[in-house]
Amino acid sequence: MPGRSVSFYISLGVVFVYCAVALFAPAIAPFDPFAISGSPLAPPDAAHILGTNDLAQDIFSRLVWGTRATLILGFLGAAISVALGTFGGIVSGYYGGRVDEAIMRFLDVMMTIPSFPLLLILTIFFRPGIYMTAVLMGFLGGLQGVRIIRSQVLSLAVADFVVGTKALGAGDGYIMARHILPNVLPLVGVKFIFSAQHFMVVGIGLGFLGMGDPAVVDWGQMIQRATQNGGIILGLWWWLIPPGLAVTFLSLALAWFGYAFEDRINPRLQVMRV
Amino acid sequence: MTTEEPLLEVRGLTVGFPTVDGLVKAANTVDLEIRPGETLALLGETGSGKTVLGMAILRLLQPNTRIEGEILYRGRNLLSLSEGEMQKIRGREIAVVLQNTGTSLNPVLRVGDQIAEAVTLHRGLRGGDAEAAAVTLLDRVRIFDPARMAREYPHRFSGGMRERALIALALACEPSFLIADEPTRGLDAVTKREILDLFSEINPGRSVLFITHDIEAAATLAVRVAVMYAGEIVEIGPVDAVLSSPVHPYTRGLLASLPERGMRPIPGSSPSLITLPPGCRFSPRCTRAVGRCKKEHPELVEVGPDHDARCMYYD
Numbered sequence: 001m002p003g004r005s006v007s008f009y010i011s012l013g014v015v016f017v018y019c020a021v022a023l024f025a026p027a028i029a030p031f032d033p034f035a036i037s038g039s040p041l042a043p044p045d046a047a048h049i050l051g052t053n054d055l056a057q058d059i060f061s062r063l064v065w066g067t068r069a070t071l072i073l074g075f076l077g078a079a080i081s082v083a084l085g086t087f088g089g090i091v092s093g094y095y096g097g098r099v100d101e102a103i104m105r106f107l108d109v110m111m112t113i114p115s116f117p118l119l120l121i122l123t124i125f126f127r128p129g130i131y132m133t134a135v136l137m138g139f140l141g142g143l144q145g146v147r148i149i150r151s152q153v154l155s156l157a158v159a160d161f162v163v164g165t166k167a168l169g170a171g172d173g174y175i176m177a178r179h180i181l182p183n184v185l186p187l188v189g190v191k192f193i194f195s196a197q198h199f200m201v202v203g204i205g206l207g208f209l210g211m212g213d214p215a216v217v218d219w220g221q222m223i224q225r226a227t228q229n230g231g232i233i234l235g236l237w238w239w240l241i242p243p244g245l246a247v248t249f250l251s252l253a254l255a256w257f258g259y260a261f262e263d264r265i266n267p268r269l270q271v272m273r274v
Numbered sequence: 275m276t277t278e279e280p281l282l283e284v285r286g287l288t289v290g291f292p293t294v295d296g297l298v299k300a301a302n303t304v305d306l307e308i309r310p311g312e313t314l315a316l317l318g319e320t321g322s323g324k325t326v327l328g329m330a331i332l333r334l335l336q337p338n339t340r341i342e343g344e345i346l347y348r349g350r351n352l353l354s355l356s357e358g359e360m361q362k363i364r365g366r367e368i369a370v371v372l373q374n375t376g377t378s379l380n381p382v383l384r385v386g387d388q389i390a391e392a393v394t395l396h397r398g399l400r401g402g403d404a405e406a407a408a409v410t411l412l413d414r415v416r417i418f419d420p421a422r423m424a425r426e427y428p429h430r431f432s433g434g435m436r437e438r439a440l441i442a443l444a445l446a447c448e449p450s451f452l453i454a455d456e457p458t459r460g461l462d463a464v465t466k467r468e469i470l471d472l473f474s475e476i477n478p479g480r481s482v483l484f485i486t487h488d489i490e491a492a493a494t495l496a497v498r499v500a501v502m503y504a505g506e507i508v509e510i511g512p513v514d515a516v517l518s519s520p521v522h523p524y525t526r527g528l529l530a531s532l533p534e535r536g537m538r539p540i541p542g543s544s545p546s547l548i549t550l551p552p553g554c555r556f557s558p559r560c561t562r563a564v565g566r567c568k569k570e571h572p573e574l575v576e577v578g579p580d581h582d583a584r585c586m587y588y589d
Contacts (some may be wrong), residue, residue, distance in 0.1 A: 025481070070420045160377040167332055167372070168392045168443070169365035176390070 014212055014253035022067040029061035033217045037061075044238050051238040053222075054229045059116035062217045063242050069218035070247070073134050073203030074254075078195035080138025085145020086188050090176050092146060093153025100150075115140045116202070123211045130213040133206060137199050145191055150185050186265035190258060197254035204247050219243035279349075280307035280491065281481045282368075282451055287343035289326050289505075296548040300326040301368070302505045303343070305574070308451065313482040315492035317528070318502035321544055324485045325373065326451040327502075331483075332370055333360050347451070366396040369444035373455040373485075375436040377429035384440050386412070386424025406555050411442040415472060427505070434465035437470070445476060452477065455485045476576035489532060493517055501525045504545050504555040507574065511581030521583040532534045538564065554586065558559075 021028060022124040030047075038048055040056040078186040092103040122136050156162065157180070165175050206212060207220020214221075222243040226232070231239040289301040301323045308314050316324045327337050331345055331350060345352040347368065352360065372378040379388060390404035397574055399407055405424070412420035415438040423431070431439060433507070437457055444452055454473070458466045460571040466488075473495055484490055492499050493513060501524065507520040520526045527540035542559035545551050551558050557567040567586050574582040 113296055154281045158373055159556070160374045161380040162444070163334055164370075164372050164378045164440075165380075165391070166334055167364050167370045168397050169363070169447075175394075178378050179383070183380070185382075234469075 005260075007256055011253045011260060014249065015257055018067055018250050018253075019071060021064055022071045025064050025068050026183075029058075029064040031058035031061040033057060033062040033065040041234070041236060043236075049240050051236070052226060053231075053239055059222075059238060061244060062222055063219070063246060065217040066219045066222060066243060066248070069130055069207075069213070069216045070203060070250070071202050072130060073137070073218070074200035076134035077132065077137040077141065077199035077203070078192050079087065080135055081141035081145055081195050081199070082188055082192045084139065084142030086149050086184065087179070088142065088146035089149025090153050090184070093150040094157045094172065094176055094180060096154070096157065104150075107146060109199050110143050112138075112256035116135075116205075119202070119206070120211065123238065124208060126135065130216050130218075132212065133203065133211075134199070136238065137202055140213075141195055142197065142219040145195070148191065149184055149187065152187060153180055156183050161259070190262045190265070193254060193258040193261060197251055197258065200254070201247065201251055219247050254257050278309055281310045281348065281521060282308040282348040283344075283466075284327070284331070285344040285346065287327070287330060288341070289323070290328055290340040291336070292338060292340065293548075294466075297340070299550060300505055300547055302329065304505075304507055306500060306507065306510070307432075308483060309480050309483055310450075310480050312497045313477065313495050315484045315486060315496035315499040316502060317424045317489065317492055317499055319544060320324040322502040324487075324502055325455055326454055326505075327330045328370065328483060328485055332455065333366060334364075334370075343459040352465055361386055362396075365449070366447045367449055368453065369449035370445070370453040371437075371440050371444045371455060371457050372459075373459060375433055375440060375460070378440055379431075381428055381438060383427070384425055385431065386429055389424070389443050389446060391438070393444055393489075396447045407446070409448055411446055412439065414438070414445070414476070415442045416468075417442070427561065434461055434469065437461065437465075437469055439471075441472065441476070447518055449480070451481045451483070453483045453485065455503055456487070457551055458486065458491050466491070474539070481494075489528065491515065501528070504550065505547060506555060506584065508556065509581075510574070510587070511578065515581045521577045521581070521588065522561055522585050524556045525583075527559075554584075 034057060036056040037058045038052050038056055040054050041049060042052045044051045048058050048060065050063065053059055070104055088103060092100045119136060119140055123133060126132055126136070128136065162175055163178060165179055204218065204220035207218045208224045210224060212218050212221040223240065226236070228239040276404055283304040284304055287301055290298060301473045304327060316327065318324050325333070330341060331352065334373050335341070341353060346406040347363070354362070365511040379385060386405060386408045389408035393399050393407045409420045409424050412424055417423050417435060417438055426513055428436060441457070457473070458469055461469060470491055484492065484495055496513045498511060499513045499516045500506070500507050501516065501522065503524045509516055509520065509525045516525060519528065522531055522538070530538045531540060540559055543553060545558065553568040554560070554563070558564040560567065564586070570586070572586050573585045574584045575588050577583045577588050
């Protein structure tokens with residue numbers, strides 16, 4: 001299916017560009033994102049291609065540096081979430097019985113608590129920096145992931161090849177790592193991409209609500225500053241719009257990439273969407 | 275040969291699976307011995323407890339299964355070993371060729387790597403050595419171009435080739451006892467013949483429990499044959515004696531149902547393993563059953579040299 005393939009490469013390309021910007025932020029950004037670089041609230045010109053904010057900081061530089069924070073939040077959060085979800089799901093589904101029961105009942109309790117408000121409270125409680133926020137998001141997100149992985153592992157755990165591997169004298173740890181894990185990896189990959197997308201948006205939401213790490217620039221805090229200090233009322237579009245567009249494109253690209261990736265690894269979906 | 279110590283001895287093995295409908299009595303006081311170097315065929319229809327017996331020997335039944343009795347392997351009771359000790363026996367001492375060839379190989383791992391696994395687990399070979407051993411094993415089970423096929427995934431293998439790969443897997447550590455669970459099931463006549471030939475070729479000196487419902491295959495490979503019905507051994511003895519002059523009505527029925535012997539089916543169907551008939555378990559279907567058969571449960575009694583049957587007529 002060429003159409004799907006094109007979307008796969010375009011979205012991958014967009015994500016790649018974002019990653020490159022984050023990686024080379026110091027080289028790309030013309031100014032220090034925290035420095036006073038001109039007159040405040042200046043519209044775009046040759047030196048400040050996206051103008052300046054109320055503190056006379058260069059918005060383009062802040063946007064570039066903000067990519068870093070957003071990607072770190074998204075990918076680190078997703079990595080933690082997926083690792084936890086995969087580990088928990090495999091253990092729960094493979095052992096079954098009481099282990100499974102204990103993990104599932106714990107999850108039932110956790111899932112009755114709305115996760116975003118819980119995240120807000122935890123964030124205030126721990127006064128976290130960007131890494132702590134990523135860990136908290138990853139932990140809460142991973143709890144949801146456990147169920148998804150577990151449902152796959154339940155059928156894998158009783159598969160003939162697992163019985164066969166036991167019959168070769170392999171232990172449980174070995175079977176989980178070498179036989180169950182590779183079978184759920186495609187699902188884990190898809191989950192990772194969608195989690196990353198989700199956590200980036202959540203991270204920006206936290207920043208917007210004032211829970212961002214004050215030591216780093218992130219898009220959520222940029223939008224918050226713009227809305228609270230008159231960006232909208234004064235019609236200063238260059239202050240508000242760029243971080244909004246940046247997050248929209250990134251989020252779209254990741255979602256698109258996730259769907260295309262899901263198609264690639266699941267032949268049944270390809271047939272269904274012809 | 276009868277004076278030799280048996281390699282494996284099953285004594286009074288009773289296996290039950292608790293279900294919502296009641297306890298499924300999959301095996302009932304099974305006594306069986308496998309002598310060094312012999313192939314014992316375990317005959318019986320689907321659901322008669324053949325596979326359960328094989329899996330019980332390897333202790334691979336679900337954890338909630340109720341198992342009673344003893345399984346003595348070289349004098350050690352496998353049922354009282356720890357899981358760790360059992361892992362050292364599985365694959366190295368006792369190996370199994372599972373029955374579902376289509377699903378018994380991990381679809382996301384290369385066949386060679388899966389065979390190398392067995393070698394790595396028990397023989398301590400790693401990397402290239404383990405790979406080379408896997409290729410040698412594939413060659414031994416007559417896979418064409420083993421070096422190339424070792425790098426393929428299971429979906430590239432045909433049914434017969436998968437059967438061979440599973441046999442290679444089981445042979446990886448030269449086990450002294452092999453359980454083969456219906457290795458000829460679902461294969462065409464030519465492939466079946468080849469697999470049977472392969473079995474007689476790879477197993478000199480090895481004890482084999484050959485689980486099958488294929489009487490012809492049993493006759494080809496086995497020295498002795500045990501017939502199972504509804505979780506019990508109803509007849510056991512030398513292959514010639516059992517297949518040429520069967521004693522138990524069920525064995526007779528099985529043989530009479532062969533195409534070349536008239537294809538007369540046994541009336542009725544196997545009993546539910548939850549609510550077994552009183553008395554002889556075959557009595558509801560037995561043409562010779564008398565009143566006593568419905569009340570008393572017969573024991574295995576000697577009916578000839580090394581030949582036992584579970585029938586009132588010989589009590």
